Amino acid sequence: MNILRFITAGSVDDGKSTLIGRLLYDSHAVSHDILHTLERQTRNKENGEVDLALLTDGLRAEREQGITIDVAYKYFNTPKRKFIIADAPGHVQYTRNMVTGASSADLVIILVDARQGVVEQTYRHSLIASLMGIKHFVVAINKMDLVKFDETVFNEIVDSYKQLASKINVQNPVFIPLSALSGDNVVDASTKMPWYHGPTLLQHLEALPIQPVDLQTPPRFQVQYVIRPQSDDLHDYRGYAGSLRSGELQKGQSVVVLPAGIETTIKAIEVNNKEVETAFAPQAVVVHLTDDIDVSRGDFIVPANEVPESSVDLEATLCWMSERPLHVGDRFLLRHHSASVKAVVKAIEYRWDVHQYTHEPVERLGLNDIARVRIRTARPLFFDPYTQNRNTGSFILVHEHNFDTVAAGLLHELPAPEPVTDFAI
Amino acid sequence: MKRTFDYLDHLEAQAIHILREAAGQFERPALLFSGGKDSIVLVKLAEKAFRPGKFPFPLIHIDTGHNFPEVLAFRDKLAGQLGEKLLIRKVEDTIRRQGLTDPRGKFPSRNALQTFTLLETIEELELDACIGGARRDEEKARAKERIFSIRDEFGQWDPKRQRPEIWDIYNGHIRKGENVRVFPISNWTELDVWNYIRRENIELPEIYFAHERNCIRTAGGQLLAITEHINLDTDDDIVVRNVRFRTVGDATCTAAVESTATTLEDIIEEITTTNLSERGATRLDDRISEAAMEDRKKNGYF
Numbered sequence: 087m088n089i090l091r092f093i094t095a096g097s098v099d100d101g102k103s104t105l106i107g108r109l110l111y112d113s114h115a116v117s118h119d120i121l122h123t124l125e126r127q128t129r130n131k132e133n134g135e136v137d138l139a140l141l142t143d144g145l146r147a148e149r150e151q152g153i154t155i156d157v158a159y160k161y162f163n164t165p166k167r168k169f170i171i172a173d174a175p176g177h178v179q180y181t182r183n184m185v186t187g188a189s190s191a192d193l194v195i196i197l198v199d200a201r202q203g204v205v206e207q208t209y210r211h212s213l214i215a216s217l218m219g220i221k222h223f224v225v226a227i228n229k230m231d232l233v234k235f236d237e238t239v240f241n242e243i244v245d246s247y248k249q250l251a252s253k254i255n256v257q258n259p260v261f262i263p264l265s266a267l268s269g270d271n272v273v274d275a276s277t278k279m280p281w282y283h284g285p286t287l288l289q290h291l292e293a294l295p296i297q298p299v300d301l302q303t304p305p306r307f308q309v310q311y312v313i314r315p316q317s318d319d320l321h322d323y324r325g326y327a328g329s330l331r332s333g334e335l336q337k338g339q340s341v342v343v344l345p346a347g348i349e350t351t352i353k354a355i356e357v358n359n360k361e362v363e364t365a366f367a368p369q370a371v372v373v374h375l376t377d378d379i380d381v382s383r384g385d386f387i388v389p390a391n392e393v394p395e396s397s398v399d400l401e402a403t404l405c406w407m408s409e410r411p412l413h414v415g416d417r418f419l420l421r422h423h424s425a426s427v428k429a430v431v432k433a434i435e436y437r438w439d440v441h442q443y444t445h446e447p448v449e450r451l452g453l454n455d456i457a458r459v460r461i462r463t464a465r466p467l468f469f470d471p472y473t474q475n476r477n478t479g480s481f482i483l484v485h486e487h488n489f490d491t492v493a494a495g496l497l498h499e500l501p502a503p504e505p506v507t508d509f510a511i
Numbered sequence: 512m513k514r515t516f517d518y519l520d521h522l523e524a525q526a527i528h529i530l531r532e533a534a535g536q537f538e539r540p541a542l543l544f545s546g547g548k549d550s551i552v553l554v555k556l557a558e559k560a561f562r563p564g565k566f567p568f569p570l571i572h573i574d575t576g577h578n579f580p581e582v583l584a585f586r587d588k589l590a591g592q593l594g595e596k597l598l599i600r601k602v603e604d605t606i607r608r609q610g611l612t613d614p615r616g617k618f619p620s621r622n623a624l625q626t627f628t629l630l631e632t633i634e635e636l637e638l639d640a641c642i643g644g645a646r647r648d649e650e651k652a653r654a655k656e657r658i659f660s661i662r663d664e665f666g667q668w669d670p671k672r673q674r675p676e677i678w679d680i681y682n683g684h685i686r687k688g689e690n691v692r693v694f695p696i697s698n699w700t701e702l703d704v705w706n707y708i709r710r711e712n713i714e715l716p717e718i719y720f721a722h723e724r725n726c727i728r729t730a731g732g733q734l735l736a737i738t739e740h741i742n743l744d745t746d747d748d749i750v751v752r753n754v755r756f757r758t759v760g761d762a763t764c765t766a767a768v769e770s771t772a773t774t775l776e777d778i779i780e781e782i783t784t785t786n787l788s789e790r791g792a793t794r795l796d797d798r799i800s801e802a803a804m805e806d807r808k809k810n811g812y813f
Contacts, residue, residue: 370524
C-alpha cells in the first residue's frame with residue numbers, strides 16, 4: 087500500500103467540500119459520532135439532509151461565514167491506498183492556500199460546475215497546479231444531476247478544457263462526469279450516465295500509478311543535523327543526518343560536499359540505526375564520510391559527477407503570499423530547506439495574468455500574484471531547476487523582521503552562457 | 512533494483528525529517544511526553560532520528576495528577592531505558608502558585624488547566640519549541656494546524672494568521688517570546704499509529720489492552736475508570752466491564768471503551784471496524800461544544 091496526496095480546487099460553489107465529504111462518507115472514513123454532530127449542525131440550517139460539506143469546514147469562524155479560510159488536511163484509506171487530501175479553498179483571494187496544498191500533491195482534482203463550464207477560476211487553478219509541478223490532472227465535472235446527466239454538456243466542457251490545457255503544461259487530463267451531492271461516479275458508478283465508460287473518481291485515484299520520488303534523478307542529500315555522541319565508546323562517531331531527496335546513494339560512492347567543494351567517499355550509510363549498502367529517496371538516513379571534513383547543517387552531499395547548479399543570481403517564479411506588497415530591492419531570508427541565506431529581489435520580470443495566460447510588466451507584487459523574478463543571494467545556492475527536482479528546486483522567502491513566510495519560490499535553469507561559479511565562498 | 516517503500520515508511524521518514532528539522536532550527540526544544548501511545552511513538556521516532564546520539568531535547572510530562580498508575584509506571588520505566596532526561600511539571604503546583612481554582616464536580620478534569628502548566632514550563636525553561644504527538648485526524652481544528660505551528664507570547668494559536676507551509680520547508684524563525692509547536696505525526700491517523708506500533712513492536716502501557724475494571728457509567732452511557740479523583744455518589748451506576756482505553760489523558764475525562772482486544776492485532780481489527788472516532792468515543796471534554804478544541808488551542812493548549 088502506498089500514499090497518494092491530492093488537492094481539490096474549484097470555485098466557491100463548485101461543491102468541492104461536498105465532493106470530499108462524499109469521498110470520505112462513501113469510503114466509510116466518517117465515524118458515527120462525527121456524522122451525529124453533522125446532523126445536529128445541519129438541523130440548525132434550512133434543508134434537512136446531512137450537509138457533507140460540513141465534514142471539511144472545520145473552524146467555527148468558517149461555519150459562521152459558510153466559507154473555508156484555510157488549507158485543511160483529510161485522510162482516508164481504502165484497501166489499495168492511503169489518501170491525504172489537501173482541501174484548498176476556492177475563493178479568489180486564496181491562491182496562496184492552493185499553492186500550499188499543491189506543493190505536496192501528486193494529483194489535482196479541478197472541479198468544474200457542469201452548469202457554468204470552464205470559468206476564470208478554472209484557468210487560475212490549472213495554471214497554479216501546473217506551475218507547482220503536479221503531473222496528474224483530473225477534471226471533475228460536477229453537478230451533472232443539474233444538467234440532466236447530459237453527455238453534450240460534458241463533451242463541451244471537455245473540449246473547452248482541452249483548449250485551456252494546450253496553453254500550459256497540462257498533459258492527459260482525465261475527465262469524469264459526476265455528482266458529489268448524489269454520489270454518482272464518485273465512489274460508486276452512476277447508473278444515470280450510461281454514455282460514460284471510464285472509472286469513477288475513486289477508482290481512478292486508486293488505480294493511478296504514481297512514482298512518489300523519481301529515483302532516476304541525480305541523488306541529492308542535504309544535512310539537517312550532525313550526530314556526534316562524543317561518548318567514550320563512540321568517540322569517533324560523526325554522522326550526517328538528513329533525508330535523501332532524490333535518487334540513490336551507495337556505500338563507497340565518490341561524493342562532493344557543497345559548498346566546500348571537497349571530494350570524499352561515503353564510508354557508511356545508516357537507515358533506522360542499521361547499516362545499509364544503498365539508500366534511496368525519500369529515506370531518512372545518516373551518512374558517514376571517509377575524510378574528516380567540516381560539514382554542517384544545510385550542506386549538500388552529492389555525487390562528484392552529478393553536481394547541482396550553483397549561483398548567487400537566481401531566476402525564479404514567485405508566488406507572493408503577503409498582504410504587504412513586494413518591491414524590487416526588498417530583502418529577505420531565503421530558506422532552501424535546511425539552509426538559510428540572505429537574499430534581495432533584483433528585478434520583477436513579469437507577472438502572470440492567471441486567467442489569460444499572458445505576461446504583464448509590473449512595478450510591484452501584491453498578495454496572490456505569481457511572477458517571474460530575479461534574486462541575488464549572499465552565498466551561492468546549490469539547486470536543480472524545479473521542473474527536474476521539486477525538492478532542491480524550491481524555496482521560501484521569510485520576512486526579515488516578523489519572520490512570516492511571504493513567498494514560495496520555484497527555481498529555473500540558469501541562463502545558458504552564465505559560467506558555473508566555483509565553490510569557494 | 513526494486514525499492515519497496517510503503518505508506519508507513521513514508522510517514523516514518525517524514526516524521527524523522529521533521530524531528531531533525533526541529534533539532535536543527537531550535538535552540539531549546541522539548542518533547543512533550545504524556546505516556547500515551549502517540550508520544551511513545553514520537554520517542555521511537557526520535558531514537559531513529561538521533562541514535563546513537565542523545566536526544567537534542569528533554570522529555571517533559573505535564574502532569575495533571577489525575578493519572579492512571581500503569582501509565583506513570585510505564586513512563587518512568589521508558590525514561591530509564593532511554594537514558595534521556597525526563598522533566599515533570601505538575602498542574603497541582605501551578606494551581607497553588609497561580610491561585611487557580613481546581614475544578615470541582617463529579618468529574619473534576621484538569622485537562623484545561625494543563626495549558627497553564629505548559630505555558631509556565633515554556634517560560635521557566637525558555638523553550639522555543641515543544642514537540643507534540645497531535646494528529647490532524649483527531650479533530651477538525653487540528654486538521655487545519657501547521658506542522659510548525661507558531662504561538663504568540665501567550666501561547667495562543669491564531670488560525671487566521673498561520674504561516675503557509677509549502678513543500679516540506681519548515682519556517683521556525685520566531686521573535687522573542689514566541690514559540691513553536693511541532694507535530695511530526697500530523698499526517699498519521701489513529702490506524703496508522705497502531706499499524707506502526709505493531710510493525711515496530713513498540714511496548715505500551717497495559718491500559719491500552721482489554722482488562723476487567725470497575726467503572727462508573729455516566730448518564731451519557733460512557734464508562735469512566737473509578738479513581739480517587741472521581742467523586743462517587745451512592746446512586747452511581749457502578750459496573751464491572753472488560754474495557755480498554757483508546758486515549759490516555761486526565762483520568763477523570765478519559766472514557767474507556769468496552770473491548771475484548773488483548774493484542775495489537777485485536778486492536779487494529781477493532782479500530783478498523785469501529786464506528787466511533789477516537790476522541791468522540793473517549794473524551795468528555797470535546798463533547799461540550801463543537802468548537803471546544805478550537806477554543807482551547809486559541810488559549811495555548813497543545
